[in-house]
Amino acid sequence: MGSGKTTLLHDIIKSAGTRGVQLNVLMNEVGRTDTDSSVLKRADKNLAIESLLDGCMCCNKKSEVAGAICKLASQRPDAIVVELTGVADPEEVADTLSEPELLSRVELKRVISVLDGENLLDYSSIFTADREMVRTTTKQITFADSLIVNKMDLVTQKKLDKIKKLIEKESPGASAVFTEYCRVDLEETVFNSLNDGSGRMERERDNYEEKLGHSRIKTIRLDIDGPLQSKRAVENFFKTFRPGLLRAKGYVPVKSEHKMYLMQHVIRKTSWERVEVTSSPFLILIGLELDEKRIQEEWAKLHAVS
Numbered sequence: 001m002g003s004g005k006t007t008l009l010h011d012i013i014k015s016a017g018t019r020g021v022q023l024n025v026l027m028n029e030v031g032r033t034d035t036d037s038s039v040l041k042r043a044d045k046n047l048a049i050e051s052l053l054d055g056c057m058c059c060n061k062k063s064e065v066a067g068a069i070c071k072l073a074s075q076r077p078d079a080i081v082v083e084l085t086g087v088a089d090p091e092e093v094a095d096t097l098s099e100p101e102l103l104s105r106v107e108l109k110r111v112i113s114v115l116d117g118e119n120l121l122d123y124s125s126i127f128t129a130d131r132e133m134v135r136t137t138t139k140q141i142t143f144a145d146s147l148i149v150n151k152m153d154l155v156t157q158k159k160l161d162k163i164k165k166l167i168e169k170e171s172p173g174a175s176a177v178f179t180e181y182c183r184v185d186l187e188e189t190v191f192n193s194l195n196d197g198s199g200r201m202e203r204e205r206d207n208y209e210e211k212l213g214h215s216r217i218k219t220i221r222l223d224i225d226g227p228l229q230s231k232r233a234v235e236n237f238f239k240t241f242r243p244g245l246l247r248a249k250g251y252v253p254v255k256s257e258h259k260m261y262l263m264q265h266v267i268r269k270t271s272w273e274r275v276e277v278t279s280s281p282f283l284i285l286i287g288l289e290l291d292e293k294r295i296q297e298e299w300a301k302l303h304a305v306s
């Protein structure tokens, strides 16, 4: 909400043009007309943009996101930049990107949070913002691979000290850059993450594991070779990986009941819904800096006893 995201995106698009990097853009504008798209077209008149209007991508627009990303990915760009609204939750977006149809086509490289330095302290205090806003602001700090605190021209030294303390509290050790008009080293903040040799998009991948592995938010796909012992065994497995594990979902067969379940796990709660599924079972885990090696080891044990 006015923190400087479109300002940054404009610069990214311009810079991509001079680097020969082809970007596509997915915009999400809450309750507004599609104004930012025209601003961005000024940076590159041939830019491919999909816009989702009147909704927050992480909530009611979820089902449309997969379609829009697939459409952009089919043009085989080097990368897709997704601009979220200020109220979007990065974790939910990672969740959306882990839909099976997207998992094989795109990989999350970097989450960049642009924070409004002038208002950040208000947005993160329960005395001045509602709980949902505080929660979202905290998540935007916690989940960012790059943290940009913008509008420094409007921030006093006293406020800056408090902002630094807030960031240290929510994400110890995180390095933030403090900017005016989002002027950052774009090589370091954006383009570096594209140069890992993984090449152009739309390449079908045989191995689905760790699709989102370059961001701090990691998605891991676990294979299910046979029925699992019990629901409780799966829930205990999730417990082992708290607090990093945020989300898990999949079709899980349970041996003790000879049934298939749609399993949804969010933070601490796990729900099980009995389903008839003919496709192969799978489980996707989403979390912050998950230790994949350990997870795979524990998962293998769970199978061994099933």
Ligand SMILES: Nc1nc2c(ncn2[C@@H]2O[C@H](COP(=O)(O)OP(=O)(O)OP(=O)(O)O)[C@@H](O)[C@H]2O)c(=O)[nH]1
Residues within 6 Å of the ligand: 001, 002, 003, 004, 005, 006, 007, 008, 036, 085, 086, 150, 151, 152, 153, 154, 179, 180, 181, 182
């Ligand atoms: N004073 C000041 N204004 C800025 C700065 N960065 C951006 N702005 C202005 O703030 C306004 C909002 O910037 P945008 O880049 O559109 O912000 P946004 O995050 O895309 O906004 P939404 O799309 O509404 O979420 C524009 O008028 C910008 O010119 C800054 O560092 N200082």
